[in-house]
Amino acid sequence: MPLSRHAVMRSYLLIFGGVFLFSSVLNLVQLWHQRTDIWWTPPNLAVPLKVSGDRVRIYVRGEPLEEVVTGARLQLGGSPGGALLTPGDVTLRFNNYDRVRANRLIVAASYGVGAGASLVALIFGILGLSPRRERQGQLAE
Numbered sequence: 721m722p723l724s725r726h727a728v729m730r731s732y733l734l735i736f737g738g739v740f741l742f743s744s745v746l747n748l749v750q751l752w753h754q755r756t757d758i759w760w761t762p763p764n765l766a767v768p769l770k771v772s773g774d775r776v777r778i779y780v781r782g783e784p785l786e787e788v789v790t791g792a793r794l795q796l797g798g799s800p801g802g803a804l805l806t807p808g809d810v811t812l813r814f815n816n817y818d819r820v821r822a823n824r825l826i827v828a829a830s831y832g833v834g835a836g837a838s839l840v841a842l843i844f845g846i847l848g849l850s851p852r853r854e855r856q857g858q859l860a861e
Contacts, residue, residue: 730845737842744835751828759817766811776812785810 723731761767767775769786778785780794786807788794794805 726848730848733841733845735845737838737840737845740838741835741842744831744838748828748831748835751824751831756817759820760815761813763813766813769807769810769812772812772814775814778812 769778769789773786780788785794789805789807789810792804792806796803796805796809
Protein backbone atom coordinates (compact mmCIF):
# COMPACT_ATOMS: atom_id res chain seq x y z
CA MET A 721 0.00 0.00 0.00
CA PRO A 722 1.63 3.26 -1.09
CA LEU A 723 2.01 6.04 1.43
CA SER A 724 -0.11 9.12 0.99
CA ARG A 725 1.50 12.36 0.04
CA HIS A 726 0.68 13.75 3.47
CA ALA A 727 2.44 10.83 5.21
CA VAL A 728 5.52 11.23 3.03
CA MET A 729 5.68 14.97 3.77
CA ARG A 730 5.22 14.35 7.49
CA SER A 731 8.00 11.75 7.49
CA TYR A 732 10.28 14.11 5.60
CA LEU A 733 9.62 16.94 8.06
CA LEU A 734 10.25 14.66 11.03
CA ILE A 735 13.52 13.30 9.64
CA PHE A 736 14.75 16.63 8.25
CA GLY A 737 13.83 18.53 11.39
CA GLY A 738 15.26 15.97 13.76
CA VAL A 739 18.57 15.47 11.99
CA PHE A 740 19.28 19.14 11.36
CA LEU A 741 18.11 20.22 14.81
CA PHE A 742 20.44 17.66 16.39
CA SER A 743 23.41 18.71 14.24
CA SER A 744 22.81 22.44 14.77
CA VAL A 745 22.50 22.09 18.54
CA LEU A 746 25.55 19.83 18.63
CA ASN A 747 27.57 22.43 16.67
CA LEU A 748 26.41 25.21 19.02
CA VAL A 749 27.39 23.23 22.11
CA GLN A 750 30.77 22.37 20.58
CA LEU A 751 31.35 26.02 19.63
CA TRP A 752 30.67 27.36 23.12
CA HIS A 753 32.63 24.67 24.95
CA GLN A 754 35.78 25.18 22.88
CA ARG A 755 38.93 26.01 24.82
CA THR A 756 39.81 29.72 24.82
CA ASP A 757 43.52 29.33 25.54
CA ILE A 758 44.32 27.85 22.12
CA TRP A 759 44.37 31.21 20.34
CA TRP A 760 47.79 32.28 21.61
CA THR A 761 50.64 32.50 19.14
CA PRO A 762 52.63 29.25 19.45
CA PRO A 763 55.92 29.72 21.35
CA ASN A 764 58.02 28.72 18.33
CA LEU A 765 56.28 31.44 16.26
CA ALA A 766 56.68 34.21 18.84
CA VAL A 767 57.14 37.59 17.20
CA PRO A 768 60.39 39.52 17.72
CA LEU A 769 60.05 42.86 19.47
CA LYS A 770 61.05 44.85 16.38
CA VAL A 771 58.31 43.28 14.20
CA SER A 772 55.54 43.54 16.79
CA GLY A 773 55.27 47.34 16.74
CA ASP A 774 52.08 47.42 14.68
CA ARG A 775 50.19 45.22 17.17
CA VAL A 776 51.61 45.98 20.60
CA ARG A 777 53.82 48.54 22.32
CA ILE A 778 55.42 47.82 25.66
CA TYR A 779 56.74 50.61 27.84
CA VAL A 780 59.20 50.50 30.74
CA ARG A 781 58.83 53.57 32.95
CA GLY A 782 57.33 55.51 30.09
CA GLU A 783 59.92 54.58 27.49
CA PRO A 784 59.35 52.06 24.67
CA LEU A 785 60.85 48.68 25.55
CA GLU A 786 62.72 48.52 22.25
CA GLU A 787 64.63 51.71 23.08
CA VAL A 788 65.42 50.53 26.60
CA VAL A 789 66.73 47.18 25.35
CA THR A 790 68.64 48.71 22.42
CA GLY A 791 70.29 51.20 24.77
CA ALA A 792 71.53 48.29 26.94
CA ARG A 793 69.78 49.68 29.98
CA LEU A 794 67.87 46.54 30.96
CA GLN A 795 69.47 43.70 32.90
CA LEU A 796 68.16 40.26 33.63
CA GLY A 797 68.25 39.75 37.38
CA GLY A 798 69.16 36.46 38.94
CA SER A 799 71.87 35.60 36.43
CA PRO A 800 75.54 35.83 37.43
CA GLY A 801 76.89 39.26 36.59
CA GLY A 802 73.44 40.62 35.62
CA ALA A 803 73.31 39.87 31.88
CA LEU A 804 72.14 42.73 29.69
CA LEU A 805 69.11 42.03 27.53
CA THR A 806 69.32 42.52 23.78
CA PRO A 807 66.39 43.08 21.38
CA GLY A 808 66.73 39.45 20.22
CA ASP A 809 66.06 38.24 23.78
CA VAL A 810 62.56 39.73 23.82
CA THR A 811 59.76 37.99 21.91
CA LEU A 812 56.02 38.40 22.14
CA ARG A 813 53.08 36.02 21.94
CA PHE A 814 49.65 37.36 21.06
CA ASN A 815 46.25 36.18 22.19
CA ASN A 816 44.07 36.28 19.07
CA TYR A 817 40.91 35.21 20.88
CA ASP A 818 39.31 38.65 20.46
CA ARG A 819 39.51 38.31 16.67
CA VAL A 820 38.25 34.74 16.74
CA ARG A 821 35.39 35.65 19.08
CA ALA A 822 34.02 38.17 16.56
CA ASN A 823 33.95 35.48 13.86
CA ARG A 824 32.38 32.98 16.25
CA LEU A 825 29.32 35.21 16.67
CA ILE A 826 28.51 34.93 12.98
CA VAL A 827 28.93 31.15 13.05
CA ALA A 828 26.82 30.86 16.21
CA ALA A 829 24.06 32.98 14.66
CA SER A 830 23.96 30.76 11.57
CA TYR A 831 23.78 27.62 13.73
CA GLY A 832 21.00 29.26 15.73
CA VAL A 833 19.02 30.04 12.58
CA GLY A 834 19.52 26.47 11.40
CA ALA A 835 18.37 25.11 14.76
CA GLY A 836 15.29 27.34 14.71
CA ALA A 837 14.29 26.38 11.18
CA SER A 838 14.87 22.70 11.94
CA LEU A 839 12.79 22.97 15.10
CA VAL A 840 9.91 24.47 13.10
CA ALA A 841 10.15 21.64 10.56
CA LEU A 842 10.21 19.09 13.38
CA ILE A 843 7.15 20.64 15.03
CA PHE A 844 5.30 20.65 11.71
CA GLY A 845 6.17 16.98 11.30
CA ILE A 846 5.04 16.10 14.83
CA LEU A 847 1.76 17.97 14.43
CA GLY A 848 1.19 16.59 10.96
CA LEU A 849 1.11 19.98 9.31
CA SER A 850 2.24 20.19 5.73
CA PRO A 851 1.56 22.54 2.87
CA ARG A 852 -1.45 21.43 0.89
CA ARG A 853 -2.13 22.18 -2.72
CA GLU A 854 -5.60 22.54 -3.98
CA ARG A 855 -6.31 20.70 -7.17
CA GLN A 856 -7.44 22.70 -10.10
CA GLY A 857 -11.10 22.40 -10.78
CA GLN A 858 -12.03 21.63 -7.19
CA LEU A 859 -13.45 24.18 -4.82
CA ALA A 860 -12.10 24.30 -1.34
CA GLU A 861 -14.87 23.79 1.13
